[in-house]
Amino acid sequence: MIRIPGILLLAMLFAGGCAQSPAPEPFPQDVADAWVQRFASHDAAGVAALYTEDAQLLPPDMEVISGRAAIQEFFAKTNPPGSPEFEFATVETLVFGDYAHRQGTFTAKGPDGKVMVTGKFIELWKKIDGKWLIHRDMWSWNAVATSAPATDAKSDESA
Secondary structure: OOOOOHHHHHHHHHHHHOOOOOOOOOOOHHHHHHHHHHHHOOOHHHHHOOEEEEEEEEOOOOOOEEOHHHHHHHHHHHOOOOOOEEEEEEEEEEEEOOEEEEEEEEEEEOOOOOEEEEEEEEEEEEEEOOEEEEEEEEEEEOOOOOOOOOOOHHHHHHO
8 A cells, every 4th residue: 555645745736626717718809899989870770780689778767678680670760970079988898608798887068068968887798609698788877976955044144
């Protein structure tokens, strides 16, 4: 019978448990950038092409929009030429296998450059046949900031 010293056995067990996991795949930022470019140029077909065939949009105050064709129709109607300019910022990305998550914010500006609305979004991406596509897309507007009503100092003092 062969006896392996305890320290050698521990070293072998430790080395076996320290196998390197493959580095996670980076988030497909190039596809996200293509979406922004196509959206900015009001290319509804180009935007829709970046979604899975069975993708779903979950827009605020609307029913779910399902399928690439319906998504193209949605963007054609809601983002025609002359629409406000949007700026997008990514807050967080995470890739887990054939899925990825992206969270971010957006700002819509009018022709004068004034901020019209701000909001946030979350996306679920899916890798299909080696290609990253958006599978679920949800966004919402931030509440419009309101200022507190002005009070009359004289009436407060006389009360």
